[in-house]
Amino acid sequence: MHTLVGWHIEMEFEEHDGRTRAAAMVRLGDGTELRAHGYAKRHPTDVEQLRVGEEIAAARALMDLASQLLGKAHGEIDEAAGRPSYPLTS
Numbered sequence: 001m002h003t004l005v006g007w008h009i010e011m012e013f014e015e016h017d018g019r020t021r022a023a024a025m026v027r028l029g030d031g032t033e034l035r036a037h038g039y040a041k042r043h044p045t046d047v048e049q050l051r052v053g054e055e056i057a058a059a060r061a062l063m064d065l066a067s068q069l070l071g072k073a074h075g076e077i078d079e080a081a082g083r084p085s086y087p088l089t090s
Contacts, residue, residue, distance in 0.1 A: 005029060009026045015050060018044070020041075020056070034072070036065040
């Protein structure tokens, strides 16, 4: 059986005085919504590049989201197996 599933991640940015904040949200198939944030700050001597700040803040928000997804998955494994699971670390 082949099943196609998709998630859409919403990403919003707020920029103010050389600081960029990214907010990410994903809604999973079980109805769970995970939210994460990432931040970037431009060094005063750096050239203003809004896109770069967005990319850094977004990457940090996605790393937070990935960590939450791993935690959720391991919690579900633990519950089903009746014992702790051990996440792989890189």
